[in-house]
Amino acid sequence: MVALSDTEAGRQSASGVNRGGRIFFGSVLVISALGLWAVPVADGDAAMRLIKLLVSMVLAGVGVMFFLSLDRGRDLPEIQLDTAKRELRIIKHDSTGTAYVDAVHSFDALSEVSIQDRLLTARDDRGNLVASVPLRDSSTEAALKEALNRAA
Numbered sequence: 001m002v003a004l005s006d007t008e009a010g011r012q013s014a015s016g017v018n019r020g021g022r023i024f025f026g027s028v029l030v031i032s033a034l035g036l037w038a039v040p041v042a043d044g045d046a047a048m049r050l051i052k053l054l055v056s057m058v059l060a061g062v063g064v065m066f067f068l069s070l071d072r073g074r075d076l077p078e079i080q081l082d083t084a085k086r087e088l089r090i091i092k093h094d095s096t097g098t099a100y101v102d103a104v105h106s107f108d109a110l111s112e113v114s115i116q117d118r119l120l121t122a123r124d125d126r127g128n129l130v131a132s133v134p135l136r137d138s139s140t141e142a143a144l145k146e147a148l149n150r151a152a
């Protein structure tokens with residue numbers, strides 16, 4: 001059986017507390033950058049305005065970096081191809097990070113399972129999209145292609 005997470009060695013998902021902390025501190029820094037301009041400055045003090053501009057840009061930049069560091073890949077479902085049982089399983093995570101099986105599809109019930117442009121796409125016999133997951137690297141893509149060729 002090949003799962004997308006099996007081929008991504010060392011990838012650790014952030015805990016709920018870590019994720020919440022990043023959102024909180026990112027929000028605080030961005031709001032602080034905006035709030036810095038609520039404090040009045042003397043009319044002729046261009047140097048102070050320049051310092052405020054620099055400080056607010058740094059605060060906003062660090063705040064945005066907190067948001068960008070969130071693990072958005074965790075929101076994507078995990079696709080497992082079980083070649084022994086000849087089925088495709090879609091594993092999702094709830095808000096606490098606990099994994100659960102969302103759907104199980106037999107290979108015989110799937111009309112198409114393809115990998116193109118680092119995107120795994122599976123369709124059922126009616127042509128409905130069952131799963132569409134981006135692949136992060138070429139080793140994952142190669143492992144899945146090999147598993148699909150063995151299953152065919």
